[in-house]
Amino acid sequence: MIMNPHISVLVLNWNGIHLLKPCLDSILKMTYPNFSVMVVDNGSNDGSNKMVKEDYPMVQLLSLEKNYGYAGGYNKCFNHLKQDPSEYLVLLNNDTEVDSRLLDEFIQATEEFGKDNIYGAKIFYFHERERIWYAGGVVKLAFGLIYHKGIRQFDASEFSKPIKTDYVTGCCLFTSWKTIYQMNGFDEGFKQIYCEDVDLCLRAKKEDINCYFWPGAKLWHHISAAMGGNFGPRKLIRKYSALSRLWIKHYLQFG
Numbered sequence: 001m002i003m004n005p006h007i008s009v010l011v012l013n014w015n016g017i018h019l020l021k022p023c024l025d026s027i028l029k030m031t032y033p034n035f036s037v038m039v040v041d042n043g044s045n046d047g048s049n050k051m052v053k054e055d056y057p058m059v060q061l062l063s064l065e066k067n068y069g070y071a072g073g074y075n076k077c078f079n080h081l082k083q084d085p086s087e088y089l090v091l092l093n094n095d096t097e098v099d100s101r102l103l104d105e106f107i108q109a110t111e112e113f114g115k116d117n118i119y120g121a122k123i124f125y126f127h128e129r130e131r132i133w134y135a136g137g138v139v140k141l142a143f144g145l146i147y148h149k150g151i152r153q154f155d156a157s158e159f160s161k162p163i164k165t166d167y168v169t170g171c172c173l174f175t176s177w178k179t180i181y182q183m184n185g186f187d188e189g190f191k192q193i194y195c196e197d198v199d200l201c202l203r204a205k206k207e208d209i210n211c212y213f214w215p216g217a218k219l220w221h222h223i224s225a226a227m228g229g230n231f232g233p234r235k236l237i238r239k240y241s242a243l244s245r246l247w248i249k250h251y252l253q254f255g
Helices: 017-027 050-057 067-082 102-113 177-182 195-206 231-250
Strands: 007-013 036-041 060-064 088-093 096-098 118-125 129-134 135-140 145-148 172-176 211-221
Touching: 007 017, 007 060, 007 067, 007 145, 017 050, 017 088, 017 135, 036 050, 036 067, 060 067, 088 102, 088 177, 096 129, 096 172, 102 118, 102 211, 118 177, 118 195, 129 145, 129 172, 129 211, 135 195, 135 231, 172 177, 195 231
Parallel strands: 007 036, 007 088, 036 060, 118 211
Antiparallel strands: 088 172, 096 211, 118 129, 118 172, 135 145
């Protein structure tokens, strides 16, 4: 393994200029010595592109002509970078702020469990810095259930051990380029900004690719900022539509 392999940090953005700036500021403070940053902009019209170009010349910008959603936006980016991929990539929501050792921790995770798996961080609520949003994921398709371990609980020792998990949230997903290309990216049939990450992880499991929660990697998340908050009606409608597709694809067809 290369001592400090290159990591591409990919931030998907759509009209999130007020969140994107502090996100990028936190990313650029990371201590890992070998990473690059790309903003994948899904057709924003709020000045996000101009802000990135003027204030962050060290950040690459992939400006898409329209909003392709989560799966489509990232797949466009994967195709764009296919000719010159780095060894690893991390996908980050634009409404996050990261711990300075995020990438160091993920590299440590690969040394523990192997490079071609999928890794997730411990994610906290932004405005309650010690309250957990994600500490692993559980999928029980027979019951139509997908949920985060530790959600809304305060951080504790039980959430501080690396574990194998059913899925890694797309809010912060670390893996190798080899894995992304093996999985052919995200399924763009999920058009609702939900379950693309779960689908990726379920497909990966069928290829003997494991998912791990690595608690040493940390970040803070403005929950569902682009979707109207925790309980916005748009969020609920899209969530259950995507869950139905996931259930049909992975459970109804194969049981």
